[in-house]
Amino acid sequence: MSTEAAHKSRWETFEAVFGIPFLAGVALQFAVPVSLPGGFVTPASVLVGVVLVVVGAALVALARRELTRSGQPTGPGLPTGKVVTTGVFSISRNPIYLGGVCAMVGLALAVDLPWALLLYLPGLVACHHVLIVPEERYLSARFGEEYEAYAASVHRWVGRDRRVG
Secondary structure, rough: OOOOOOOOOOOOOOEEEEHHHHHHHHHHHHHHOOOOOOOOHHHHHHHHHHHHHHHHHHHHHHHHHHHHOOOOOOOOOOOOOOOOHHHHHHHOHHHHHHHHHHHHHHHHHHHOHHHHHHHHHHHHHHHHHHHHHHHHHHHHHHHHHHHHHHHHHHHHOEEEOOOOO
16 A cells, blocks of 8 residues: 555645634634624524534544445545445545535534635635545546546535436
8 A cells, every 4th residue: 555645734634724714714703793694693593503513523423434444544644545435425525524514614603603604615615626636636546447437426525426337
């Protein structure tokens, strides 16, 4: 197994890509307070937020369990020895990122942090360019046709392409 991995910097993690916007959103909320429409945290925004946090945490837990079950590392920056296509990886190529995004958006909704919601948009762009693209390049180079077939059949965020075998 190669010692190479998709990510080589400690900043190339979900925690950095979304944690920095979250912390900036909290700081902006203190400096320039704004609220979600309605002017306060509503029972609906709290409920939606809590549901998103639970769904997100479940996705991350299921993905990490599937990686562990397949004998693959769960942390960033570690080389992988196989393409995992089972469990939640059968419906998302990035269930850990998807779960993390759901949880972060849910948290921002539940505690009324519109600045964080706004700053997650550049976080999504950074996630794509800093995390996902290098991982896809790494997996394609390492596993070739096996990964290409998986990528053609399972969407990056969620869903399957029914036209692909």
